[in-house]
Amino acid sequence: MDNLHCEIDAIRQRLGQKLLILGHHYQREEIVAHTDMQGDSFQLSAAAAQNTNCETIIFCGVHFMAETADILANSPENLARRNGQRVDVLLPDLDAGCSMAEMATRQDVENCWNSLTTLFDAEEIVPVTYVNSTAELKAFCGQHGGLACTSTNARAVLSKALQKNSQKQRVLFFPDQHLGRNTALKMGIPESQMSLWNSIEPEFGGNSSEQIQNSRIILWNGYCCVHQKFVSGHIDEIRKLFPKIRVIVHPECRRDVVEKADESGSTAFILKQIAESPAGSQWAVGTESRFVERLARQNPDKTIVNLAFQPSYCETMGLIELPKLAAMLLSAESGLKRNIIRVDDSIAPDALRCLLRMLQAGS
Ligand code: SF4
Numbered sequence: 001m002d003n004l005h006c007e008i009d010a011i012r013q014r015l016g017q018k019l020l021i022l023g024h025h026y027q028r029e030e031i032v033a034h035t036d037m038q039g040d041s042f043q044l045s046a047a048a049a050q051n052t053n054c055e056t057i058i059f060c061g062v063h064f065m066a067e068t069a070d071i072l073a074n075s076p077e078n079l080a081r082r083n084g085q086r087v088d089v090l091l092p093d094l095d096a097g098c099s100m101a102e103m104a105t106r107q108d109v110e111n112c113w114n115s116l117t118t119l120f121d122a123e124e125i126v127p128v129t130y131v132n133s134t135a136e137l138k139a140f141c142g143q144h145g146g147l148a149c150t151s152t153n154a155r156a157v158l159s160k161a162l163q164k165n166s167q168k169q170r171v172l173f174f175p176d177q178h179l180g181r182n183t184a185l186k187m188g189i190p191e192s193q194m195s196l197w198n199s200i201e202p203e204f205g206g207n208s209s210e211q212i213q214n215s216r217i218i219l220w221n222g223y224c225c226v227h228q229k230f231v232s233g234h235i236d237e238i239r240k241l242f243p244k245i246r247v248i249v250h251p252e253c254r255r256d257v258v259e260k261a262d263e264s265g266s267t268a269f270i271l272k273q274i275a276e277s278p279a280g281s282q283w284a285v286g287t288e289s290r291f292v293e294r295l296a297r298q299n300p301d302k303t304i305v306n307l308a309f310q311p312s313y314c315e316t317m318g319l320i321e322l323p324k325l326a327a328m329l330l331s332a333e334s335g336l337k338r339n340i341i342r343v344d345d346s347i348a349p350d351a352l353r354c355l356l357r358m359l360q361a362g363s
Pocket of ligand 1: 026097100288314316317
């Protein structure tokens with residue numbers, strides 16, 4: 001393993017600023033050690049877009065993140081700045097996908113849209129996609145006046161979408177039902193004004209037409225298997241063991257978990273809250289366990305534990321291993337780049353439009 005670390009360091013030094021290695025917060029520690037920047041998916045893609053020197057990005061994350069980095073880094077504006085020179089975005093393992101992103105396919109979302117537009121004018125529905133989705137769905141939103149959101153700005157995006165034209169406005173939110181529901185509840189929208197769309201049901205996603213007509217938020221039936229593992233009983237158990245502990249969870253968790261926790265928010269929010277808490281604080285954290293374990297190492301003056309006794313790791317993030325990173329660097333240095341993620345030109349402009357609308361919506 002030591003040899004691999006040395007090899008990676010040497011190649012990084014030789015490639016210098018031509019190479020940018022990005023690592024998601026949920027990556028293995030030995031991978032994070034070799035990254036130029038760590039962050040959540042959108043922070044990393046935005047960094048990729050702003051970097052003017054690099055020719056290659058190795059994205060240590062999952063497939064949809066590399067797609068977003070490709071769309072932003074190779075936007076027409078950035079291409080013009082680099083005289084047409086593309087930045088190649090590489091993913092160390094092509095099997096590193098996201099089960100939640102795969103729960104909403106373009107075809108299923110289009111079928112849903114076609115059903116909804118038998119009840120409403122298309123202008124009355126704004127499609128909103130969590131950035132944890134395929135480029136095809138971002139392009140769908142771009143084509144239909146919609147936008148993307150992150151777990152940080154979901155509330156600002158939903159507010160903007162619901163104000164778009166009139167009181168009649170409604171949102172089709174995909175793929176994560178929990179982020180959509182938890183955000184809408186925080187905005188004061190009752191669950192009675194939401195419906196859950198199950199794409200395998202033949203009629204209106206398993207709802208009556210009246211239910212859909214009374215809904216301001218139509219939620220796709222997707223979820224993150226890592227965050228859905230947390231249940232409210234975990235909070236009861238941890239509070240019995242540590243009566244003074246504060247519970248902080250990600251909004252991809254179920255509604256009852258978010259409501260029972262002391263605080264909820266994005267990965268960036270969790271990181272900040274814990275970093276700024278006084279020495280001696282106790283935290284139970286309901287999110288991906290590699291990130292929680294890193295938080296514990298970075299805050300040795302505090303007690304930081306996983307909310308559940310069984311750790312909850314994102315398996316596909318874990319597919320990025322040191323030998324794969326080393327092999328990718330060796331091939332990139334030799335000029336034989338592998339695993340290039342390139343969003344097709346037929347969808348990239350619409351997907352970019354969807355992401356830019358999100359940035360305009362603020363946070
Ligand atoms: S943690 Fe969940 S949403 Fe994030 S990549 Fe893994 S499966 Fe997808």
